Amino acid sequence: DAGVIQSPRHEVTEMGQEVTLRCKPISGHNSLFWYRQTMMRGLELLIYFNNNVPIDDSGMPEDRFSAKMPNASFSTLKIQPSEPRDSAVYFCASSLAGHQETQYFGPGTRLLVL
Amino acid sequence: GNSVTQMEGPVTLSEEAFLTINCTYTATGYPSLFWYVQYPGEGLQLLLKATKADDKGSNKGFEATYRKETTSFHLEKGSVQVSDSAVYFCALSSGSARQLTFGSGTQLTVLP
Numbered sequence: 001d002a003g004v005i006q007s008p009r010h011e012v013t014e015m016g017q018e019v020t021l022r023c024k025p026i027s028g029h030n031s032l033f034w035y036r037q038t039m040m041r042g043l044e045l046l047i048y049f050n051n052n053v054p055i056d057d058s059g060m061p062e063d064r065f066s067a068k069m070p071n072a073s074f075s076t077l078k079i080q081p082s083e084p085r086d087s088a089v090y091f092c093a094s095s096l097a098g099h100q101e102t103q104y105f106g107p108g109t110r111l112l113v114l
Numbered sequence: 115g116n117s118v119t120q121m122e123g124p125v126t127l128s129e130e131a132f133l134t135i136n137c138t139y140t141a142t143g144y145p146s147l148f149w150y151v152q153y154p155g156e157g158l159q160l161l162l163k164a165t166k167a168d169d170k171g172s173n174k175g176f177e178a179t180y181r182k183e184t185t186s187f188h189l190e191k192g193s194v195q196v197s198d199s200a201v202y203f204c205a206l207s208s209g210s211a212r213q214l215t216f217g218s219g220t221q222l223t224v225l226p
Contacts, residue, residue, distance in 0.1 A: 004157070042218040043158075043203065056213070091157050101146055101207035101214055105157030 002026070004106035006092050012112045018080040021109045024073055025094030033103060034067055034077050035091040043091075049075065050097055082113045116141045120204050120217035127194055127224050135189040135220045137178075137204035145208035147171075147180050147187040152201040152219070161189075161202070194224045 005024040013019055025032050033048040047057040052069045060067070064083070069075040079086055089110050093103040121136040139145065146165045150158040162171030167182035176191045187204060204217040 043216045045213060048213065093157070101148060101163070101205075102160055103158075103214065105159065107155070107157050 004092055004094055004104055006090075006106035006109050008109060009107065010110045010112075012114065013082055014114050015083055016081045017113075018078065019082045019086075019111060019113075021077040021090050021092075021111070023075045023077070023092030023106060025075070025092070026104055027073070028096070029094035029104070030072065030097045031095045031100050032069060032075050033093040033095075033100075034075070035093065035105075036088045037091060037108070038088045046077070048100075079111075082111075084113045087111055087113050116145070116206060116208055116215040118204050118206055118215055118217035120202075120220050123201075123219070124221035124223060127222070129196055129224055129226050130193045131224075133189070133191040133194045133198075133222070135202055135204075135222070137187045137189065137217060139185050139187065139204070139206050141185075141206055141208045141215075143208050145206040147178070148205040148207070148214070149176070149178055149187070149189050150203040150205055150216070152203065154200070158203060194222075196224045196226050198222060199224045 007022045030051050034046040037043045046059045047067045049069045067077045089108045091108045093105045095103045117140045119138050148163045149161040151161045152158045162173040164171040164180035170179045178187050178189045201219045201221050203219045205214045207214050
């Protein structure tokens, strides 16, 4: 069974550019989470979805960040415009509904904004 | 609100040494407690969990006991290996949403 798939694995972009991160959750999982990991702030929950519906986006830093889940097998996290302080590793995780504490993480996207 | 406090790292041990990573928590209600592990270049993986007071979670030689009286969930292993080198995260879930709240992580390096 494939785990959570994220793309790209690495992204280098310039300040002001749009960045789109992609995630494919484990088949059958109906909860999806986006996290950001930095040295300064550790692991932060940005947003999570249940059955493709955003449930809690209180962790999204500001309006430059948006996330969508158009279907059960795909989600995107978009940053527009990107800034150097957005540099981090972004993780996607999925779980079965009702078992949100047992999350399966993807390998992450390492983003560097110059 | 919920919070998790982990011992500051990094921790460096020799192979076969005893490991303890401290974790304490603050939570409303009756949380479930978890240890996740992140190996270099990978995402987090669930290592073990405990869902009620006095439960002991165990996996791969690691153990942690849910201590409600001290609000702690310390991770232990009797004899660490080089392959245990990773970042360890303590976490809790509580309330109806059951979202995870993570600690800051503790870097463990095991030297041969």
